[in-house]
Amino acid sequence: MIQVSQALSIISENSCKMPIKKIKVHKSLGFILAETIYSPIDMPPFRQSSMDGYAFSFSELNQFDIVGVSQAGNFSNEQIKKNQAIRIFTGAYVPDCLDTVVMQEHTQRNEQTITIIKKPNALTNVRSKGEQIKKEELVLEKDTLITPAAIGFLACLGITEINVYKKPKVAIVVTGNELVKAGKKLGKGKIFESNSVMLKVALQGVGINKIKTFSVKDNLKNTKKTLQNCLSKFDVVLVSGGISVGDYDFVKEALLYNGVEELFYTINQKPGKPLFFGKKDKTIVFALPGNPASALSCFYIYVHLALKKTMGFDSVHLNKIKRKIKTPFQNTTGKSLFLKGFYNDESVTVLESQSSAMLNTFATANGLIYMPYNTELVAENEEVTVIPIN
Amino acid sequence: MIQVSQALSIISENSCKMPIKKIKVHKSLGFILAETIYSPIDMPPFRQSSMDGYAFSFSELNQFDIVGVSQAGNFSNEQIKKNQAIRIFTGAYVPDCLDTVVMQEHTQRNEQTITIIKKPNALTNVRSKGEQIKKEELVLEKDTLITPAAIGFLACLGITEINVYKKPKVAIVVTGNELVKAGKKLGKGKIFESNSVMLKVALQGVGINKIKTFSVKDNLKNTKKTLQNCLSKFDVVLVSGGISVGDYDFVKEALLYNGVEELFYTINQKPGKPLFFGKKDKTIVFALPGNPASALSCFYIYVHLALKKTMGFDSVHLNKIKRKIKTPFQNTTGKSLFLKGFYNDESVTVLESQSSAMLNTFATANGLIYMPYNTELVAENEEVTVIPIN
Known part of the structure; x- marks a missing residue:
């Protein structure tokens, strides 16, 4: 029997990052980035007005003839004289020969001319090319959690795919002759099976969606066979029940038979003392107590940590x-x-x-x-x- | 122009709970319960052993003949004499004539008899019928957030469907001639459209999945038409861009034309000053600033609150x-x-x-x-x- 802190260390050491996969940016929420990303473009990609107003070439002049319009999304780069200006809108292209934008509120317009009432400094209200980020500059470091803001940032640079750590595929194995599926008739001595439903939604809450549930009766042969299958096909196996020392608790025996290395069994805690943690190749296995509240406690304290580790999270993301x-x-x-x-x-x-x-x-x-x-x-x-x- | 706190109050007052729908329990994570639930059964549904050990009828006797086995999921209710006991396992049915279970660690077994070494008190290790919850007792109150534990609790009582508040269907309307879809060639004066992708994942982060995105050019007629369609088919409309006072910002005009009541426009804040909030019938509308960081700030501060309110959350769930x-x-x-x-x-x-x-x-x-x-x-x-x- 070990203490809680030892159990957490053992789990942390033995839960390895999943392999890397390429994923569409718009599907990457909640993943951890597995590469460092540099910008493929300058952002903004051109000199851009940050205001609705008038663009002009800064000089001693305060009165201009309006000779054109630059609206966001349009492009025109004509020559404009010193005493001329163009109507311009937020996000619009600033022609090369102009350098300053005055807010419309600081001007007085009279048909095709404007007078500047409150003159901005030279270069005001013009975002330079690459002001936000230059081509080849760092966008996001490896191991960053992908949030909506990160996705927005990647998308505005035109990046559509990134490498992230995969999320684990999880098998839930429910054991117990006493278990009846909800919706069925509850025979004498039976109870409704709830752990698979509960663990599945708890996994979904962590962002894991590749989950398959298996039920086995309290029978050594079946337990061995189901576990063998799960150990070869899943990254994480969660067994519910069958792990205490009663004569009918076959799970530990079946795990060891299938070559699972026991990393710990039983923790000096309440609830959740009979918790088994083991590993076969890269697949990690938790055998959780059968009673729902103990199983869920162990999920939040231990399984959660293991899952996050496999998904590439480091301690900074862990919730305490x-x-x-x-x-x-x-x-x-x-x-x-x-x-x-x-x-x-x-x-x-x-x-x-x-x-x-x-x-x-x-x-x-x-x-x-x-x-x-x-x-x-x-x-x-x-x-x-x-x-x-x- | 109003202050932040006024804006939050106006949003809070005008974001009404969505209608109620019936949903499968295993799909209800993150919803708010729209009914009070009472238990359809006693839990446990029978007197149940809480230990692996031996069940007997408490008396002065300390030695017993083992005459049977009660394993979880089995049922047998035979008459057992005072000097007899049965082997019993955690969760198993305790025959009516027995009242106490001794842990196996506190007994010495000799073939078909046991001697109790450390005698428990009478009634120990037997969970009475309905100990956890009795039939008709309160399970979960209306307005409870459905968590994995709540789902486990409902499932263990055999409850398969519950009434919850629906989540809103959300339309994202992106405006701007300058926007190019990521993956396409970036023409001069153009930028990559990122707000729809970013807002969509932000909505998914709140648990909303019914989302449709519309793009409109900066053109009053199209903007009116698209908004008319969205206002009639969605519960929440998020417009990105086109809401400042520039000549080409048609959104506010198109919203008012479609009968949207303006509840506020512009907040004394940075970023996100030009934020519009309105309502038509039960559909609420946010017109967010076009620039990504401002739009996302407004999402977390204001839209998030509105969405949670429509989903039935009350202030206790709001994150500050x-x-x-x-x-x-x-x-x-x-x-x-x-x-x-x-x-x-x-x-x-x-x-x-x-x-x-x-x-x-x-x-x-x-x-x-x-x-x-x-x-x-x-x-x-x-x-x-x-x-x-x-």
Whole structure:
């Protein structure tokens, strides 16, 4: 049995980045960039007006004849005399012979002439070519998280494809003779299967969509066969149930039989003590406790970390926050606890009813409060670590 | 021109909840529940062992003959005598005549008999029927955000469908003769269109997937026609560009022509001053500034709020955090500022280069720092409001 911090280190070390793939920019939200990107163009690609107004060549003159119009998207580069100006709009091309734009609000127009009332400095309101970024300059560094802003930036440079780290394909393996699919009749001694549905949406919440669910009865042969198949075809295997020490818990045996290396089994924590983590080749395996609330706690604390690591996230992206606890708390168990809590911007409250079998409290919690095994008493307003869970 | 806080209030008041629809539980992640849910069953549906061990009828006896097995998913309710026990596993049915389970670690087994070494109290390790939740008891209140835990909870009660507030269908209307689709040749005076791609992924980031993009040239007739179509078919219309006061900015005129009520136009802020917000029937309309960084700022500050409101979120779900600012900041503009920043768990740093035309900084920011128009100086370590942006 190991401590929480050891478990997290082992997971972190053993969850390797996925291979790289090329992806369309408009589909890259939430991926991690696997290359450094340099600009293929100057942006803006031409000298551009940053205002609606009049473009002219700066001199002592304050009165101009209007001889043309430059609207965004049009292009004209005619010669314009010193005493001439053109009507110009935001984003429009500034002809080479002009250097300054006066805002329309600072002019007085009289048919085809304008008088400047408030004169700008020379070169004002003209964005130079490449002012935002020059060709070959750095756009985004390798390992950047792709956000809407990053996608907008890439798109405005005309970049349509980038290399990112793949997201893992995940198998969910649900074990248990007692499980009945929701919508079916609930026979005596049976319960509705909920872990596969819950884990699937939790995975979707992390941005993972290649997920397949398998059900096996509590039977060693079937468990071995299903796991063998999953280990060869998926990057991450999540097994739900069948991992405690009861006679009918075949999962650990079936994993070892299939050549999975045990990296840890059981953590000094509550809930979620019987958690198995292992690896075969590059596939990582979690065998989660069967009861829903324990399984979900382990998902947020451990599986989440592993998934993010495989997707190329580094620690800076991992979600841990500090909050002042509203309710003093005593931990006399000698185990690390993860308590369902509700946090706001300042503090966190321990919710009532922490039983590991129950999702009731979990469904209204927004964080798990971490109480290390060696912390006996946490006083009111002391800072604690919270793992956000939605 | 109005202030930021007024704009937020107007948006909040005018963004109405979408109609209700029935949805499969496994597809309901991120929706807001539009009904209160009561449990259709007792959970657990039967008296259940919470341990691997032996079930017996509590008495002065400490030695028992093992006469059967109850495994999770099986059901047997035979009569068992006082000096008899059965092998039982976690989650398994406890026959009516038995009341206590002893952990296997606290027994000594000798072929078909066991001796209890450490005797539990009566009724220990047996979960009573309905211990987690009883039939007809409250499962989830109306207006709860559907999280993985909520989905797990509903699924374990056999609930397969729930009523939620719909998510809005969103039209993105991009205006501008200067815009060229990425991947095409960039003619003189043209730039790559990026706002539609960026707004689309930003919407996806909020969980909205019914999005359609329209492009119109700077032409009043086409703009009117496209907007008319969008106003009749979508719940939210986002127009990008064409909203400043230049001669070629037709959007406002086209909106008013189509019967959109102007709720505000222009905010005393930077970036994003020329922001239009209006409404026709239940469709809300934002006309965003054309430049990408301003458009995205307005999205996170204003559109995000409106979308969440339509999806049934209330203020408790809205994302605003407080951080200590690392860099003192002076605001002499008289305008409210939204500065691109990078925050960690404790503090926030104002990033360099805040120009509204540039997405460079935005792409590496994770928050917008709000500097109200009437705050002239913010000292180092003073608390500021940050809007997280990814």
